Amino acid sequence: MLEALRLDWDLFAVVLGGALVTWMTRIGGPWLIARVRLGPAANAALEATPGAVLVALVAPAALSRPSDALAAAFVCLIARRVPMVVAVVAGVVAVVLLRRLL
Amino acid sequence: MTIPASPPKSPGQEFALGTVHALPIVAGAIPFGFLLGSLAAKAGLSAIDMGLMSALVFAGSSQFVAVELLGKGSAGLAVVGAILLVNLRHLLMGATLAPRFRGVPAARAGLALFFMTDEQWALSLRRGPGLTLAYWYGVGLTLYLAWLASTVAGTLAGALIADPAAWGLDFTFIAVFLCLLAGFWRGVGSLPPWLASAAAALAVHALSPGGTWHILAGALAGGAVAGWQGRGQGKERASDA
Structure with a gap:
């Protein structure tokens, strides 16, 4: 449990840097578009x-792989017809079955 | 999933609506977050490390890349650079949301935009001009809490999921993004930009499999084809462009 609570300060600096650049990409879009026609x-x-x-x-x-491509095609077919959570679960079930078959 | 047109609602109702609309995405994000956490544990991250990253960066795909690079012992700057590259797409997404944030004070917009993820953006854009900050936070805070909880839980559980691929959980994010993509179908005209994006992404991915350039390549190729398709429209305004 102690190990789970350990904070790596070098890693924390990387996380802070990643957080800053990510936030800048998030606020940058509206900022740019206001200045460009x-x-x-x-x-x-x-x-x-x-x-x-x-x-x-x-x-x-x-x-x-072929199994994943088939499952992806299957998700595309049903995506607009069923709720998203149904499409996702059906896709995961399909990929498990297809990976065993193919 | 359809979002019916409806009369104006109170902020509380808008927040609740955002929460409800976020739930199917939460169902997809939890296994995704759990998977990321278990990978992070294998890469040597603690639950605190993971929690801080999810709380401050809050961008799934880039966190997967970051965890992979950290596990390989990459330099800090390279990890930050990779995070930036994966998230560059936010610039384009934010640009499409700009009309919705017109008139919102900079500090409030800056805080709200912290929560912009692919899913947040897709749901919000579909609200059209009727998008409210309450709805935005309903979606955003729901996704934020689910992401934070699932990534930390995944790290604590560590190696519990020995082989995520055997359970098909690695496919979850593909299925979620395909469902979001289906929401952007605007008829056959959508096909050329998407095919161009797929071709460019596959080509670049083949050249640098571990990198994230293929996302940028696909975005640029798809945008270029769509721009070419749309070049004839609004000719009367071309003179002042």
């Missing part, structure tokens, strides 16, 4: 960015 292309790009970020986040992991 956007044309239609830039607006369309900005609008599509969230989806593109999500795709980039999941693509390497989702396509890492």
Whole structure:
């Protein structure tokens, strides 16, 4: 239990640094956008960015093996038809089964 | 999940609504946080270390990267740099939220934006112009507490989950992000930017598997294709752009 309560000060400095840069990325967006004017292309790009970020986040992991790719496709199919928690649980069950089969 | 249009609500009702909307995400975040905590324990982090990181950084994907690098004994600056890279996407997300924060005093906006995560942002954007700070904090504080509790619990439990992949828990975050992605489907026009993002992300990921550049690459590729698609719109305003 004592070990669980130990605080590593070098690590704490890294955490503080990480916290600061992360907070700056969070407040930086509205700050930047207030100072830059956007044309239609830039607006369309900005609008599509969230989806593109999500795709980039999941693509390497989702396509890492056939079982995961199939389960990911399954989640995409049901995602708009059932509540999110149902889709997530169904996806996890599917990936466990598919990993055993494939 | 659909969010029905409704008449204006009191701050208390808005907060409660945010809490309710956050619950499905909490269900996905708890195993994710627990998994991160157990990995952190293996990397030599204490529960206090993990708790401080979750409380102050509060950004899941970047914490996974940080824990991995800390376990390898990477230099502090490299870890901070990696955290920055993973979270650069917040800049673009925050930019899309800017209209909602217009008129909010800087200090209050700065505090509220601390809670901006992928999920917070996705839920809030779907509220449209009707987004309130009460709703924002309903979502944000719920996710914050769930994240803090699950990552610390995971660290304390340590190596209890010997092989998370065997339980499919590593797939949780893929499923959650795919569900969030489905919310951004705007018809076939959404497909080209997404395919471009996937192609760029896969290519860059193949070149630097441990890195986080593929997220930036995908965002830029998807944004570029969407910009090209949208270049013809609003030509009458092109002269003053």
